[in-house]
Structures are given as structure tokens and as C-alpha cells.
Amino acid sequence: MFSQEILKGTIKPLIIKLVSENGQMYGYQITQKVKEMSSGSISLTEGALYPALHKLEDEGILVAKTEMLGNRPRKYYSLSALGEQTAVSKLSEIKESILMLVNLFDLKPLVYDIK
Amino acid sequence: MFSQEILKGTIKPLIIKLVSENGQMYGYQITQKVKEMSSGSISLTEGALYPALHKLEDEGILVAKTEMLGNRPRKYYSLSALGEQTAVSKLSEIKESILMLVNLFDLKPLVYDIK
DNA sequence: TATTTATACATAAAATTATTATGTATATTT
DNA sequence: AAATATACATAATAATTTTATGTATAAATA
Numbered sequence: 438m439f440s441q442e443i444l445k446g447t448i449k450p451l452i453i454k455l456v457s458e459n460g461q462m463y464g465y466q467i468t469q470k471v472k473e474m475s476s477g478s479i480s481l482t483e484g485a486l487y488p489a490l491h492k493l494e495d496e497g498i499l500v501a502k503t504e505m506l507g508n509r510p511r512k513y514y515s516l517s518a519l520g521e522q523t524a525v526s527k528l529s530e531i532k533e534s535i536l537m538l539v540n541l542f543d544l545k546p547l548v549y550d551i552k
Numbered sequence: 553m554f555s556q557e558i559l560k561g562t563i564k565p566l567i568i569k570l571v572s573e574n575g576q577m578y579g580y581q582i583t584q585k586v587k588e589m590s591s592g593s594i595s596l597t598e599g600a601l602y603p604a605l606h607k608l609e610d611e612g613i614l615v616a617k618t619e620m621l622g623n624r625p626r627k628y629y630s631l632s633a634l635g636e637q638t639a640v641s642k643l644s645e646i647k648e649s650i651l652m653l654v655n656l657f658d659l660k661p662l663v664y665d666i667k
Numbered sequence: 668t669a670t671t672t673a674t675a676c677a678t679a680a681a682a683t684t685a686t687t688a689t690g691t692a693t694a695t696t697t
Numbered sequence: 698a699a700a701t702a703t704a705c706a707t708a709a710t711a712a713t714t715t716t717a718t719g720t721a722t723a724a725a726t727a
């Protein structure tokens with residue numbers, strides 16, 4: 438079981454991807470989604486997640502709205518207008534980067550679907 | 553053209569891979585090889601490369617021997633005994649990590665050759 | 668032949684990012 | 698009643714990268 442070490446530098450694009458696919462997501466839900474997608478092997482910890490969410494908000498990519506569940510707050514993030522505009526190119530960029538790694542490390546995939 | 557931003561966290565495994573494949577390599581050669589492998593799009597800068605080489609040496613993974621070319625020194629790095637022992641598992645690890653990214657970002661490769 | 672570019676090493680301050688630890692609190696399950 | 702899960706957050710430390718700087722030789726070009 439590796440931690441989120443592997444996500445170095447990819448946390449923000451991953452958040453953008455998940456939020457853009459799901460319309461809106463809250464922090465804890467993102468950690469669970471990543472755990473699920475990685476069959477339990479990646480745990481995206483709060484110390485990495487929340488600062489990244491706050492930074493994306495500061496950058497104007499995400500907007501947050503807090504809802505109360507009983508007495509507990511839940512902070513939903515979604516793409517801002519700017520976020521919508523930039524998501525596609527940001528995701529293309531990270532995908533190209535990952536393919537570059539695949540190439541550098543000789544993972545030699547035969548066929549990719551980049552879409 | 554992206555810089556080495558994409559290599560965040562992968563520089564040391566990449567060095568191990570290149571050195572293990574080539575028997576021995578020197579720093580400048582590594583920068584050129586990475587540039588060549590990426591069709592000019594990645595420039596692995598000295599500020600990232602040399603500290604990584606020195607760290608791998610400190611960790612006992614690499615050993616260095618300096619040769620003089622005329623008056624100019626050239627420092628060749630190769631795998632130590634420990635480096636030989638650990639290279640395969642370290643490379644498997646980074647490859648698994650990259651495949652995890654491929655999966656998280658939905659790059660959906662059809663077939664991989666991990667060997 | 669003078670200048671620029673390439674080769675070749677290195678370090679160091681600043682910035683960025685992640686790790687690890689801690690803090691607070693509610694809801695649910697055992 | 699206690700433990701675990703849900704849900705937010707910050708902060709010190711560590712690790713890594715960026716950017717800038719430094720030194721010097723060799724080769725190519727103007």
C-alpha cells in the first residue's frame with residue numbers, strides 16, 4: 438500500500454477532474470473516491486487535500502458552498518466559470534505529462550484513448 | 553514545451569533507470585538523454601539533477617568515479633551493489649505508480665507491457 | 668581571433684508541495 | 698459506552714524543485 442506519494446504534483450488536476458465529472462464534491466468525498474478508484478491503495482490525506490482545495494479556490498478555479506448536515510458542515514466544491522474554461526486544457530496537460538512518464542519509463546502501451 | 557515539472561518525484565527513479573540501462577552515465581549526459589527521449593520537451597535542470605545524483609550516492613545506490621577529459625572533469629555514475637539489488641523493485645514501484653495515474657486520469661490504455 | 672554556444676561540474680536562496688501531527692466536533696456502529 | 702466514521706481545518710517539519718548564480722574548459726561561429 439502506497440500513500441499519496443504517487444500523487445505528487447497531480448493532486449490539483451485530480452481534484453479538477455473529479456469535481457468536473459461529478460458536478461460538485463466535498464473534501465471527504467474526494468478522499469473516499471480516490472481510495473475507491475485505487476482499490477484502497479491511495480489515501481489522499483487531509484494535510485494534502487484541504488490546502489489544495491483552498492488553493493484552487495484562491496486561484497478562482499473552484500467555488501465552495503457550505504451546507505449543514507444537521508449540525509455538521511459539509512463544503513461542496515464545484516468549478517467556477519474560469520474553472521470550466523480551463524479544465525479541459527489543464528486535464529489535457531496532465532494527461533500528456535503522464536503519457537510522457539509512460540514513455541520515459543518504457544511502459545510501452547500499445548493503444549491509448551486520451552479522450 | 554513543458555519543463556521538468558512533470559518529473560516531480562520521478563527524477564531519482566528515472567536516473568536509476570537510465571544508469572542501469574547504460575551501465576554508467578554522467579550528469580550532463582543524463583540531461584541530454586532526457587531531452588532526446590522527450591523530443592526536446594523536458595529539460596532536466598542542474599538544480600534538480602545534481603542534488604538528486606548526490607542523494608542517490610549518499611543513499612548508497614550509485615557510485616561515482618571522476619574521469620578527466622583533458623582538463624575537464626566528468627563524473628560517471630553507476631549502480632552500486634545495493635543499487636543493483638534494489639533497482640528492479642524501485643522501478644517496478646514507479647511503474648505501478650504511473651499506471652495508477654493512468655488509471656486515475658482515465659487514460660485507458662488497452663494493453664501494457666510492464667516488463 | 669573574438670565571441671558565443673556547448674560541455675560539465677556545483678551550490679544556495681526561495682518557493683512549492685507533501686508529510687506528519689494535532690485540533691475540534693458530530694454521527695454512526697459495535 | 699466506546700470505537701469508528703464522517704467532516705472540517707491548520708501548522709511545523711521535511712522534501713523537492715525552481716531559479717539564480719558560480720566556475721571553468723572546449724568547440725563552433727562570426
